[in-house]
Amino acid sequence: MTLNSLQKVNKAPMSEHPEDPIYPVPARLLDPAQCPKPYISSLEQYQQLYRQSIDDPSTFFGKLATELLSWSKPFHTVKHGGLDHGDIAWFLEGQLNASYNCVDRHALADPNKIAIIYEADEPNQSENITYGELLRQVSQLAGALRARGIKKGDTVAIYMPMIPEAVVALLACARIGAMHSVVFAGFSAEALRDRVQDASSRLVLTSDQGKRGGKTIETKKIVDEALKNCPSVETVIVCQRTGADVPMKAGRDYWWGDECGKRTNYLSPEPMHSEDPLFILYTSGSTGQPKGVMHTTAGYLLGAAATVKYVFDYHPGDIFACMADVGWITGHTYIVYGPLALGATTVLFESIPTYPTPSRYWELVAKHKVTQFYTAPTAIRALRRLGDEWVEGHDLSSLRVLGTVGEPINPEAWHWYYDKVGKGRCAVVDTFWQTETGSHIVTPLPGAIPTKPGSATLPFFGIELAVLDPVSGKELEGNNVTGVLAVKKAWPSIARTVYNNHQRYLETYLKPYPGYYFTGDGATRDKDGYIWIRGRVDDVINVSGHRLSTAEIESALIMHNTVAEAAVIGANDDVTGQCIHAFVCLKPGVSCHSTDLNKELVLQVRKVIGPFAAPKKVYLVEDLPKTRSGKLMRRILRKIVAGESDSLGDISTLADPAVVATLIAKVANS
Numbered sequence: 001m002t003l004n005s006l007q008k009v010n011k012a013p014m015s016e017h018p019e020d021p022i023y024p025v026p027a028r029l030l031d032p033a034q035c036p037k038p039y040i041s042s043l044e045q046y047q048q049l050y051r052q053s054i055d056d057p058s059t060f061f062g063k064l065a066t067e068l069l070s071w072s073k074p075f076h077t078v079k080h081g082g083l084d085h086g087d088i089a090w091f092l093e094g095q096l097n098a099s100y101n102c103v104d105r106h107a108l109a110d111p112n113k114i115a116i117i118y119e120a121d122e123p124n125q126s127e128n129i130t131y132g133e134l135l136r137q138v139s140q141l142a143g144a145l146r147a148r149g150i151k152k153g154d155t156v157a158i159y160m161p162m163i164p165e166a167v168v169a170l171l172a173c174a175r176i177g178a179m180h181s182v183v184f185a186g187f188s189a190e191a192l193r194d195r196v197q198d199a200s201s202r203l204v205l206t207s208d209q210g211k212r213g214g215k216t217i218e219t220k221k222i223v224d225e226a227l228k229n230c231p232s233v234e235t236v237i238v239c240q241r242t243g244a245d246v247p248m249k250a251g252r253d254y255w256w257g258d259e260c261g262k263r264t265n266y267l268s269p270e271p272m273h274s275e276d277p278l279f280i281l282y283t284s285g286s287t288g289q290p291k292g293v294m295h296t297t298a299g300y301l302l303g304a305a306a307t308v309k310y311v312f313d314y315h316p317g318d319i320f321a322c323m324a325d326v327g328w329i330t331g332h333t334y335i336v337y338g339p340l341a342l343g344a345t346t347v348l349f350e351s352i353p354t355y356p357t358p359s360r361y362w363e364l365v366a367k368h369k370v371t372q373f374y375t376a377p378t379a380i381r382a383l384r385r386l387g388d389e390w391v392e393g394h395d396l397s398s399l400r401v402l403g404t405v406g407e408p409i410n411p412e413a414w415h416w417y418y419d420k421v422g423k424g425r426c427a428v429v430d431t432f433w434q435t436e437t438g439s440h441i442v443t444p445l446p447g448a449i450p451t452k453p454g455s456a457t458l459p460f461f462g463i464e465l466a467v468l469d470p471v472s473g474k475e476l477e478g479n480n481v482t483g484v485l486a487v488k489k490a491w492p493s494i495a496r497t498v499y500n501n502h503q504r505y506l507e508t509y510l511k512p513y514p515g516y517y518f519t520g521d522g523a524t525r526d527k528d529g530y531i532w533i534r535g536r537v538d539d540v541i542n543v544s545g546h547r548l549s550t551a552e553i554e555s556a557l558i559m560h561n562t563v564a565e566a567a568v569i570g571a572n573d574d575v576t577g578q579c580i581h582a583f584v585c586l587k588p589g590v591s592c593h594s595t596d597l598n599k600e601l602v603l604q605v606r607k608v609i610g611p612f613a614a615p616k617k618v619y620l621v622e623d624l625p626k627t628r629s630g631k632l633m634r635r636i637l638r639k640i641v642a643g644e645s646d647s648l649g650d651i652s653t654l655a656d657p658a659v660v661a662t663l664i665a666k667v668a669n670s
């Protein structure tokens, strides 16, 4: 990765309320008459366990892995390898199966326990799926995959809406040892094609259509378009969400119901070695090419289960509701693997927070008596803007823990969540983590760690953090320091590689600061040792918690036949956190005064990546700020858009410093 933009680390204090008190653990959580006793119920207890996890990780995680997971063959060695060589391995000789851990053991204990509450797009269509039923469905689909020739080590692409079959799909792959590669169903056909090709997926699991916020999504049509150029795909299995009449390609496409109907209701799980791959999930980085981040079975599952237990303080009987999409890591870990590994009831939400009204979340909480609720700051900000009346009058008394993830939460949004949703009686956990970390790495524990609005607080067990000087790479010791956030030792759920490109894994995460895992985020450790995440220091933009690479969007724009060059930056946005501004130079002879062209360029990005990557603003410009050696200075564009043109820094290195005045005028007039 290029470290050229590391100067970006924002040193300004994040909190706009520096006088904000520290929020103690809400008294209600520690009152046995009102709540189950938190597993970790004091700061001292956290500190003591944290110390153990760092000083003797083998004992700490060996015990946790025995307590939380079921093994078909026990492990003897807890950990091996590390960050120096990128040869990380945990629970080496052990064997287990993730679907057994997430389904069978709970179905055997109580087949009638509810595993999934499916809250469909239309509020009156929710449905419960028991563990017994989940085991039957997972077995049938696993059998269908096998019958279509999928075996251990193959990759299966999943492009599905938020329906129970999507959860079944992940678990069925895990059952037979196939790696799933879920592609978020908001991605376009082209983006899906690239991900299917990169992973050489042999089979695609999808649906006829999707429903979201009252709208219909043409899921199968997108798959058909994508598969025009995917020779590795032999089979497509199509689930019926709406029953629409969609084209089926003979010899390739089969109905889910038919395929599963032929299979037995029980299929034994494939024993997997701890380090056998569980899944690939694509994420964006500094280059235009998305990375297939790979997680392995035991370490990932342990991270997922341990954080649901300790960070969400999950107790038997709780109803766990993570509002993410299964297409992102948050959905993988906190809708599927984490809650189900613990035998929890997990809520699968197909809709959006404002459909049919902005009370949807709160109706869902009241209806299902949700105890843990997890969403992104962007949703909180959007709902806060719409007014308190939408949250008032709903019975939210079942809630104990409110989580946020995906981007820094501004104190105003934190306060609203804490006061209006939590009524001051719930813990707010601002959880920092990434696709690559598998599970939370910096986060409060609800019963133990006092919080500060906007801070992810302290490291989870086994996570030894370092704040590094971005330029020298030296560790910044003590408190009141700002730099880039890194981790000093491997932990169980860290990604093991980038699919088919271990070199890229090493170069992105382990080589920038040798001996450390580099998160790509800037961070401050404040006077109390609390961590404040400052946002990405590489060329990654975070829009509504979606991680996008500037290079990916630029290359989408350049594919348009009028575009000569493009530069994309992230600008601040009150609702989405960041939004995308694109500066586009057109080819000679193309008129740059057309508003239609602006729209067309936005459409171009939607088509190549997906609607969520659409630029909010497109500026058609004559030239971009570049150094004499041709390097694009995005920093200057960022400053101009932020209205900080008076502090552009040294622009004398630009090939044509005059371009700056033109750009300032362009942005001001747009």
Ligand code: PRX
Pocket (backbone or CB within 6 Å): 283, 329, 330, 404, 405, 406, 407, 408, 409, 430, 431, 432, 433, 434, 435, 436, 456, 519, 520, 521, 533, 535, 536, 542, 545, 546, 547
């Ligand atoms: O910049 C950080 C931001 O999201 C990035 C990871 O994105 P992704 O891999 O898509 O995973 C998102 C869900 C885990 C991080 O590098 N991020 C995530 N959580 C937080 C956050 N930034 C600030 N505070 C958080 N709690």
